Amino acid sequence: MAKKILTVDDSASIRQMVGFTLKSAGYEVSEAPDGQAGFAQAQGARFDLVLTDQNMPGMDGLSLIRALRKLPSYGATPVLMLTTESSEQMKTMGRAAGATGWLVKPFDPQKLLDVVKRLIG
């Protein structure tokens, strides 16, 4: 059965690009335009991996990650932060929130696939 990935990003073009990349590699992809919608979708289905942007209106990425981690079903799910910078602060906050790792934007689609493969196969 195909692995399911949830992409959360307020940019439609990024969502499309990520979705296309992952689908081409055989994953099932769902999209959400912001943290709240992402959280709702995550609760509604069981995802094998969550990719989330940081800066989004309403519920931002870190808040989403924290919220997800408090759900029993997502305690162990890989969650990747899509971030525009790799600063100490980002890493600190990300780790504190419970992220599994991070990927810096702009990223090469191939790198995205490598990371995802590494995390969920």
Place this chain on the structure above:
Amino acid sequence: MVQATIERTVSDEAVGTLRELLVFTLGDEQYAIDILKVQEIRGYESVTRIAGAPAFIKGVVNLRGSIVPIVDMRLKFALGEASYTPFTVVIILNVLERTVGIVVDGVSDVIQLAPDAIREAPEFGAAVDTAYIEGLSQVGDSMVIVMDIERLMSSAEMSLMEIERHAQSGQQQGGAVNG
């Protein structure tokens, strides 16, 4: 009830050479108009009168959801009896992005004319003002008056449009500003 849609035949030679025209009768005369301005032909029915309009504007009809005014050419040009029977013909025109209908005595044919077949019209007492006449042509036994229907329908005297679209005299119909 007469109802038909015009099929447009486009031949390669038609471009730039032959003109396709629809011929209709009005009183004793035969008029020909550019087929491209003709949307369809219908019968005369269910016209809703509009108060205050000139007598030759019979009113409006519902044409698949659009409100279309109907002009009786026979009344406008004072051509004999204007009767309304199941055989009365209305030509629906598309002129200047508007749809209007004209009541005529009958529709004959679609003809093709080469530009040189249309001779300049002398001043002769046709019902329609020569300003709207492009020329005359011989079709079989009869003489056909080639008319610029768009110019006629948009003229001030037809009272269909707010302003004279071709802006000949530069004068505007009243009402637009004072609304």
Place this chain on the structure above:
Amino acid sequence: MSIDMSQFHQVFFDETDEHLANMESLLLELDLAAPDEESLNAIFRAAHSIKGGSATFGFSDLAELTHVLENLLDRVRKGTMALTSPMVDAFLHAKDVLGAMLAAHRGHGAAVVGDDVATVRSELEAFAAADDPARQTIPATPVAAAAAEKHTLFIEIDADSGADIPAIIADLGMQGALETVQDAAGDPVRPWVLRLDSPLDVTEASETLSFVLAPESFRITRDLGADESDGFGLFIGAPAAPDPDVAFEEDGFGLFTPLATASTPPEDDSFGLFEPLSTAEAVAAKTTPAAPAAAAHVERGVGGGENSIRVNIEKVDLLLNLVGELVITQSMLVQSGSVLDPVDHERLLNGINLLQRNSRELQEAVMSIRMTPVAFVFNRFPRVVRDMAQKLDKQVELKMVGENTELDKSFIEKLSDPLTHLVRNSLDHGIEAPEVRVAKGKPAQGQLTLRAFHQGGSIVIEVTDDGAGLNRERILAKARERGMAVTDTMSDDEVWGLIFEPGFSTAAAVTDVSGRGVGMDVVKRNILTLGGRVEIDSLPDYGTTIGIHLPLTLAIMDGMSVRIGQETYILPLSFILESLQPVAGDVKSVNGRGRVVNVRGEYLPIVTLAQMFHVPDAKRAPTEAILIIVESAGTRVALMVDDLIGQQQFVVKNLENNYHKVDGLSGATILGDGHVALILDVSTIVRSNQKAAQGLTALAVAEA
């Protein structure tokens, strides 16, 4: 795998357009004295998104400029830099350049000149340079290498842990260099996050904290070295992270080597350390479901975006055409069906009837897709007004009313130019300079209002200013100059109409702002081409209102159908107060001029619609007819009709599309049987009877 990114470009371009527009309107709305935090965040996010997207899709010019902009915006939203008007100007300027870059990438405009970019960059950077970064990074302890072993720990403390966290932080700070990465004071949901460089290792730090905090309310992790080469990284030991023994040393990757938490005493599994699976789950099990908390934290949902989708306009037009074809087809069926015996073919005919209804509903539904809020046209004006007012040294406040009013999409684009010209005119010639206004006793700041509303089968868009008004004398003089036939006795309306003549500009000095008088006649022609009309109202020193009336392609109204003679007419329900059949005693004739009816002591003029609309064979006696009491703009009259037919919803069709405006009618509708019924323009009918109404009622009262 190589993916063709260009397939996403269009979406990115549209997205960026929206971000830029959003940025601009938020910037214009900002109150510089007390800028709204959420607005600042939204502006920052817009720039941030543009940067991210343009970098991803390779538009480096956009990315670089946005990066500079974003840095400034970040400082402003964090409060480390004050926001000034010149800064807003610079931001708007940057937005313009970004817009130009975007247009060039779309293929719509010339490539942006390097000088323009450099100019705006230096503008922005000048602000940045003038303002020293306020944030101090915690200085690394000197001679770190030679000192006692230092650990860099990340400490997360839940805000509701009940303890005096600032005190705890102060204490920790004594141990070494402490940075508050996330300050959660007053925040009910987010935790404090601290970074501590000190000799304390994880165990020692957690022991220290355990004295004052419940173990489940804090988490400590350790960073054994940041790596610079990262495009990607995994927190070792984080939930679902792969086997920590496997080291990643690839370029662009970064990993944190294992934490020292392995040595944590097993029974103390209540710390939320980044341990594999089991601990994380245990921690999760202890905490209450976070959903409500998460929900409370969310400030506002995404505006509208989730309930709408983007559709190419061509698809909508195609859909409309197909529906049109469908309607024609079903008409043909109706036709064919009409010659059939209704009894033999009852089912077929019923089906055709149903089909007719369905296709009409479908047609209306599809047409409504094309209806777009007029806000799309209005939105450019805050910027236009601001720029122009600045240029003209005038103070103007722009108000916009009824932006949600909808009209056909095709009009949106065609309305933009005429409206811009009218606005420019108002600013240029209408609203006076502040000194002039004050001298007249008006407030220095002028008011410009854009208003949109539906009226019958039309949409009306008004541009109103409280300026000098049109100068009647000047207009007449100019008209005479140009040899036009004018008289002093012309009505105001006629005089105002003159300004639509080609080449007519009464501006004393033609400013470059509103042109050489080629404007108004083009405006009028444009509106007439759309099937609309322009109306002017003006009063000296009071102001001017110019109204653009455009036909609505779709409007649905509640109406009452009435019969007059053999004809059916429609009255908009909103005007109707009541209907009655009067008794003879209540109807009075006044001097043979007209009739009034007594309704509960009030005398109302009776308007004989049959007379007004020349309807033959209508009832003459009010006592045999029905009187419908209507009210418009405070005046009441009684409309006389033969009969009431019924009340229902009608789709308003306009007459102007193929015909022209008719006095007394506000449109037409198509009845269930396919016939056209005319909709009465109650407001003008009442108005034209107003004077008569006043005269009549006074007399009637006297006579009564």
